[in-house]
Amino acid sequence: MSELWLPKPHLSISQIKSMEFCERKYYFQSVEGVKSDGIAPVFGGIAHAALEFNYANKITTGHDLPVSVVQKHFRDNFLIKQKEVTDWEGRNPADVLKLGEAFVAFHMLHMALTIPQPTAVEQSFETIINGVKLVGFADLLTDSTVYDHKFSMTPGKQKLNVDTDMQLSLYAKVFNKEKVGFNLHWLGDNGKPAGTTVTSIRGLDDFKKLDEAVTACATKIDANKNKGDFPKTAFACKGKKSGWVCEFYDLCWSGHKVPNKATDERVWNTLNGFEKRRPADVDNADKDKVFDDLLKIETTYETVELPF
Numbered sequence: 001m002s003e004l005w006l007p008k009p010h011l012s013i014s015q016i017k018s019m020e021f022c023e024r025k026y027y028f029q030s031v032e033g034v035k036s037d038g039i040a041p042v043f044g045g046i047a048h049a050a051l052e053f054n055y056a057n058k059i060t061t062g063h064d065l066p067v068s069v070v071q072k073h074f075r076d077n078f079l080i081k082q083k084e085v086t087d088w089e090g091r092n093p094a095d096v097l098k099l100g101e102a103f104v105a106f107h108m109l110h111m112a113l114t115i116p117q118p119t120a121v122e123q124s125f126e127t128i129i130n131g132v133k134l135v136g137f138a139d140l141l142t143d144s145t146v147y148d149h150k151f152s153m154t155p156g157k158q159k160l161n162v163d164t165d166m167q168l169s170l171y172a173k174v175f176n177k178e179k180v181g182f183n184l185h186w187l188g189d190n191g192k193p194a195g196t197t198v199t200s201i202r203g204l205d206d207f208k209k210l211d212e213a214v215t216a217c218a219t220k221i222d223a224n225k226n227k228g229d230f231p232k233t234a235f236a237c238k239g240k241k242s243g244w245v246c247e248f249y250d251l252c253w254s255g256h257k258v259p260n261k262a263t264d265e266r267v268w269n270t271l272n273g274f275e276k277r278r279p280a281d282v283d284n285a286d287k288d289k290v291f292d293d294l295l296k297i298e299t300t301y302e303t304v305e306l307p308f
């Protein structure tokens with residue numbers, strides 16, 4: 001296959017999943033570079049960083065850190081990063097902080113000891129599949145397995161299939177591991193954190209499906225480029241059903257035009273270095289108030305320490 005045109009010179013699995021879900025969603029994320037300003041991605045990033053902190057230490061010491069130390073990492077990061085959040089999605093910042101600390105405690109007390117000695121954390125990679133460059137990061141590697149951490153603040157188990165997930169297939173291929181897994185964390189029906197580790201095996205059939213998905217996505221993007229535009233209408237919108245709302249719903253249905261290559265040079269000429277923009281400005285007075293309120297919260301650090 002000849003080299004494909006891409007908005008950036010590479011793809012990621014999340015871009016491929018967006019393209020499969022809705023071309024317009026892909027367009028907002030990867031061509032215009034619209035960043036979500038909601039709490040969910042910020043929360044996920046802070047929770048990932050806390051676990052990374054523990055496992056990076058474990059690589060050198062062979063031990064997990066005390067629960068309270070990992071919780072403190074979450075809290076310190078949260079106090080900094082919460083200033084970036086403009087949409088709390090109806091949640092109270094103090095409750096989000098407490099939930100994060102509870103997730104960290106759950107992971108450290110119920111999941112960390114079941115994971116074999118780590119060999120790498122937050123491992124970056126790039127690879128070429130059928131002429132298309134893919135880039136990404138793997139959360140946690142051991143001698144036998146690559147793990148991906150997932151956090152959900154909404155009640156109920158995540159709808160992820162460990163046996164077919166494309167991200168995990170890519171990890172297995174890139175890191176030459178047969179075994180892959182998710183460390184899943186979600187909110188139980190009783191309002192308390194829940195979680196589990198699930199693993200699966202990957203083989204040649206999975207890699208073939210991955211290759212096909214990468215090629216199909218890149219070819220579709222190529223076709224859109226040749227056509228000169230991405231979808232202008234939201235006729236096939238899946239973004240407001242089953243209680244889940246697409247993060248681009250307001251933007252998408254606000255009459256925002258997807259520009260045409262022929263008529264909007266600004267977007268189409270900056271595709272390899274597009275500017276990031278945030279949809280809304282936030283009132284700084286509100287931000288300071290949230291920060292002050294958070295500092296008043298009593299710590300909820302788990303007092304139970306791990307037995308080593």
Ligand code: SF4
Pocket residue numbers: 022023024025028233234235236237238239240246247248249250252253
């Ligand atoms: S709101 Fe609907 S059409 Fe628009 S990006 Fe989201 S899923 Fe796609």
